[in-house]
Amino acid sequence: MSEIIDNRAHHRFELEIEGHLATEHYRLDGDVITFEHTDVPKELGGKGVGSKLVQGALDQVRSAGLKLVPQCSFVKAWIDKHPDYADLLAR
Template sequence: MDSDTIRDNAERHRFEMTVDGHLARADYRIEDGVITLTHTIVPPALEGQGIASRLIRHALSEARARGLKVVPQCPFVAAYIRKHPEWEDLLAG
């Protein structure tokens, strides 16, 4: 069943969202109170719909709720935080 709900697949270390049968995801790793967002992957069929932004906004909200600092290793995540300074307080270091 398709859903636009974002879920944390902790076993695979990624936030996932399935839309129209396509899986978009934001990969991460967590160590020592820091979540490193490593990759954001959106299938070509879903590009241009704001899916990556929704995934990253969710990931950052989760980081804040869990008291984690963020390392935006993924260029998309780094750009998202630059465009949305309300998340800058989460940056590690």
């Protein structure tokens, strides 16, 4: 799988696979990032692409020292399954 790119101009993390683009849309306000929507094309469904995208995006959030608001239900569920990322949640 490819590398996760932070496309700041479009406010989204991107992962291109097999000619398709999976995205995690966000809003940044100071040191808090809100993940608004995860989009994985149907052609990539069931391949773990959404999980790889979210994990890679959260790793970048951690590296940048940001806190997260998981507005997206997919991201909320992913963090529930991976509690080692719960420290990123904004209080």
